[in-house]
Amino acid sequence: MQIIDVKKIDDCLEGKDVRDLLFDSYITKEFVDCFSKLGKMIYHDFNPKPFWSLIVRSKFTLKGAVGNNTARLLLPDENDSEIIFELKEFIKAL
Numbered sequence: 001m002q003i004i005d006v007k008k009i010d011d012c013l014e015g016k017d018v019r020d021l022l023f024d025s026y027i028t029k030e031f032v033d034c035f036s037k038l039g040k041m042i043y044h045d046f047n048p049k050p051f052w053s054l055i056v057r058s059k060f061t062l063k064g065a066v067g068n069n070t071a072r073l074l075l076p077d078e079n080d081s082e083i084i085f086e087l088k089e090f091i092k093a094l
Contacts, residue, residue: 001023001024001025001031001091001094002023002024002088002091002092003021003022003023003024003084003088003091004022004024005022006020006021006022006073006084007019007020007022014072014074015075015076016075016077017074017075017076017077017080018072018073018074018075019072019073019084020070020072020073021062021070021072021073021087022069022070023069023070023071024069026067026068026069027064027065027066027067027068027069027071028066029066032052032066034094035052035054035062036054038054038056038090039054039055039057039059040054040055040056040057041053041054042054049065049066049067049068050065050066051064051065051066052065058076059076059083060073060074060075060076060080060083060087061073061074062074062087073087
């Protein structure tokens with residue numbers, strides 16, 4: 001799986017620097033499980049479409065739903081492209 005596009009979300013109530021990450025395929029439970037190495041993983045499977053959230057303290061929050069091909073990235077600082085690069089490299093290595 002790869003990130004094929006990053007779109008900045010303006011005027012989002014969730015944070016100052018919010019991005020949507022577009023993946024080249026749909027997110028699976030196995031893919032989400034790989035992120036648990038990075039920080040605190042919250043996984044809610046009580047809905048028909050399981051929702052997950054990864055919190056990496058002082059770095060970012062990444063969240064989405066299994067079956068989608070996008071995830072939302074919440075960054076603490078504007079234009080923090082280093083974190084996006086690190087995420088792309090982590091996902092490539094999976």
